[in-house]
Amino acid sequence: MISIGELARRTATKIPTIRYYEQAGLVPAADRTEGNQRRYGREAVQRLQFVRHCRELGFSLDDIREMILLDADPDLPCSAIHGIAESQLAAVRARISRLKSLERELTRILALPHDASSGQCAVITNLV
Amino acid sequence: MISIGELARRTATKIPTIRYYEQAGLVPAADRTEGNQRRYGREAVQRLQFVRHCRELGFSLDDIREMILLDADPDLPCSAIHGIAESQLAAVRARISRLKSLERELTRILALPHDASSGQCAVITNLV
DNA sequence: CCTTGAACCTCTAGTGGCTAGAGGTTCTAT
DNA sequence: ATAGAACCTCTAGCCACTAGAGGTTCAAGG
Numbered sequence: 001m002i003s004i005g006e007l008a009r010r011t012a013t014k015i016p017t018i019r020y021y022e023q024a025g026l027v028p029a030a031d032r033t034e035g036n037q038r039r040y041g042r043e044a045v046q047r048l049q050f051v052r053h054c055r056e057l058g059f060s061l062d063d064i065r066e067m068i069l070l071d072a073d074p075d076l077p078c079s080a081i082h083g084i085a086e087s088q089l090a091a092v093r094a095r096i097s098r099l100k101s102l103e104r105e106l107t108r109i110l111a112l113p114h115d116a117s118s119g120q121c122a123v124i125t126n127l128v
Numbered sequence: 129m130i131s132i133g134e135l136a137r138r139t140a141t142k143i144p145t146i147r148y149y150e151q152a153g154l155v156p157a158a159d160r161t162e163g164n165q166r167r168y169g170r171e172a173v174q175r176l177q178f179v180r181h182c183r184e185l186g187f188s189l190d191d192i193r194e195m196i197l198l199d200a201d202p203d204l205p206c207s208a209i210h211g212i213a214e215s216q217l218a219a220v221r222a223r224i225s226r227l228k229s230l231e232r233e234l235t236r237i238l239a240l241p242h243d244a245s246s247g248q249c250a251v252i253t254n255l256v
Numbered sequence: 257c258c259t260t261g262a263a264c265c266t267c268t269a270g271t272g273g274c275t276a277g278a279g280g281t282t283c284t285a286t
Numbered sequence: 287a288t289a290g291a292a293c294c295t296c297t298a299g300c301c302a303c304t305a306g307a308g309g310t311t312c313a314a315g316g
Contacts, residue, residue, distance in 0.1 A: 003283090005292065015293090016275060024273090035282045037293055057230050061273070082238065089234040092227055099224045102185050106217040110210065123195075123209045131312090133263065143264090144304060152302090163311045165264055189302070 001031070001039040011048045018048065026051050026064055059088055129159070129167040139176045146176065154179050154192060187216055 008015045021027045027047055030038035054064045063084050070080050112122040136143045149155040155175055158166035182192045191212050198208050 003292075014275075017273085019295095020274060033282085035293085036295095037282065055273090057234065058227075085234060085238055089231065089238065092231050092234060096224060096227045096231065099186075099220050099227070103217065103220050103224065106185065106213060106220065110213055110217065123206070123213050131263075142304075145302085147266095148303060161311085163264085164266095165311065183302090 001041060002045075004030070004038045004040070007040045007045060007048065010045055011052055013048060013052055021048070021051060024061060024065075026061060026068070057088065058092060059084070063088065129169060130173075132158070132166045132168070135168045135173060135176065138173055139180055141176060141180055149176070149179060152189060152193075154189060154196070185216065186220060187212070191216065 002010075004015055004018055007013075008018060018027065022029055027044065030040055030044065033039055051064055054067070055061075059067075067081055067084060070077070109123055130138075132143055132146055135141075136146060139146075146155065150157055155172065158168055158172065161167055179192055182195070183189075187195075195209055195212060198205070
């Protein structure tokens with residue numbers, strides 16, 4: 001049984017974030033000591049790692065909640081989880097292509113020669 | 129002189145967003161009719177378009193405020209504006225490369241064969 | 257000139273995903 | 287026994303909007 005501080009260290013998560021996840025139902029409510037402090041077991045570390053990894057991959061808390069629910073039901077469709085992951089992949093790809101066009105435009109604007117005569121910044125005039 | 133609704137239409141911006149920008153100092157406070165309704169001129173359309181375009185490019189409201197200030201000062205360094213744009217470009221590139229690695233991982237996980245025997249979803253087990 | 261109803265006004269509160277701080281309690285090591 | 291590190295709850299703040307309540311004003315048609 002470890003404290004919240006230790007759990008935070010092991011999962012590279014800030015303490016308030018852990019409490020927030022508990023309150024949001026992404027992590028089960030921890031056992032408590034007599035003095036009301038949280039104590040965590042092995043499973044808690046795994047679950048939190050799962051949540052963190054999903055977050056890194058860009059899943060929303062809602063997505064993660066849904067995956068946990070689906071996973072908890074052993075009879076239930078892996079295909080549903082697949083679906084979530086697939087739509088996440090699509091979203092990631094969409095974001096990439098959007099960012100790439102931003103990159104192109106910013107690069108173009110920054111490459112423009114500085115027009116000292118007009119006194120106007122090329123970056124500004126090209127952004128309007 | 130056009131109404132806020134017309135301005136919203138012309139710039140593809142929601143009305144509350146325009147009021148929010150005004151309150152946030154990104155757009156000058158509009159003239160008012162006797163009945164206290166906002167009326168906008170030609171410049172307002174341009175300014176709002178500039179703000180919207182910057183937002184599309186991912187600049188923060190703070191960045192935009194700063195660019196507007198810098199632009200308003202004619203003696204002042206275009207180089208400062210350049211700097212903002214450059215750091216924005218760097219941020220965009222960082223986001224792209226992060227998203228690409230997410231894309232790779234999601235693709236990998238989704239390509240895994242479905243293990244019907246274990247009853248466990250490959251997506252879940254690979255996310256832990 | 258009067259009425260209708262679309263468009264406007266302000267103000268408050270909610271979104272997501274945390275993060276920070278105040279003010280107080282408990283644990284642990286000496 | 288005591289110091290101080292770590293914990294507790296609760297509230298409020300961050301960004302960039304968005305939604306809704308409840309009330310006012312505008313513009314067009316009769």
